[in-house]
Amino acid sequence: MKLTLLGAPGAGKGTQAEILSKKLGIPTISTGAILRSAIQEGTPVGKQAAAYIQSGRLVPDEVIIGIVQERLAKPDCARGYILDGMPRTIPQAQALIDHGIDLDAAVSIEIGDQEIVRRMSGRRTCPHCGASYHVANNPPREEGKCDQCGTALVIREDDAPETVMARLAVFHEQTEPLKGFYQRLGKLRSVENETGIAAMSAKIFRALGIEE
Numbered sequence: 001m002k003l004t005l006l007g008a009p010g011a012g013k014g015t016q017a018e019i020l021s022k023k024l025g026i027p028t029i030s031t032g033a034i035l036r037s038a039i040q041e042g043t044p045v046g047k048q049a050a051a052y053i054q055s056g057r058l059v060p061d062e063v064i065i066g067i068v069q070e071r072l073a074k075p076d077c078a079r080g081y082i083l084d085g086m087p088r089t090i091p092q093a094q095a096l097i098d099h100g101i102d103l104d105a106a107v108s109i110e111i112g113d114q115e116i117v118r119r120m121s122g123r124r125t126c127p128h129c130g131a132s133y134h135v136a137n138n139p140p141r142e143e144g145k146c147d148q149c150g151t152a153l154v155i156r157e158d159d160a161p162e163t164v165m166a167r168l169a170v171f172h173e174q175t176e177p178l179k180g181f182y183q184r185l186g187k188l189r190s191v192e193n194e195t196g197i198a199a200m201s202a203k204i205f206r207a208l209g210i211e212e
Helices: 013-024 031-041 044-054 061-072 090-098 113-121 161-175 178-184 197-208
Strands: 002-006 028-030 081-084 105-110 123-125 132-134 188-192
Touching: 002 013, 002 178, 013 028, 013 081, 013 105, 013 197, 028 031, 028 061, 031 044, 031 061, 044 061, 061 090, 090 178, 105 178, 105 197, 113 123, 113 161, 178 188, 188 197
Parallel strands: 002 081, 002 105, 028 081, 105 188
Antiparallel strands: 123 132
């Protein structure tokens, strides 16, 4: 099964992609991670990407898609994959199709802006070991301190309410139109938000026709 997950920042796409990856035995392909890997390995497309980054320019879609193609050609993707972080725009989605990367379904996690702000502003991160918590859904044993190393937890700049609202505005403008794109192709699977990770996973499994 070849999938992508759509949804606002903080909708839980990463968590659900990880669960689907284990359930289906297919890899999650993070565009950010493979971009860094291609640059590190010095692949032809990685060198192209590095040239853009070093000159302070955005890496164009064509280069990103070249890197995705390199990654999808590896043996672990033979049975399918989950794209994480791509496509973000309709031109990217069309470019994937033009390059022969045809997805089976796009799962859209539907969640309101206010719930996103509440959820993300409650997140806390350990600056030392990277562990993540949530004041309501996954609190540390001792308030404000990391369970693993005892370091004081912080709110990431990305999770500040004003930053979250700015990111949501970009999502609505650039990424949300993808729902219409995939709906026209008959590949959109919209799933309403559920309280609890397991309940959300169960809904996604049903939407994709996967046995729980």
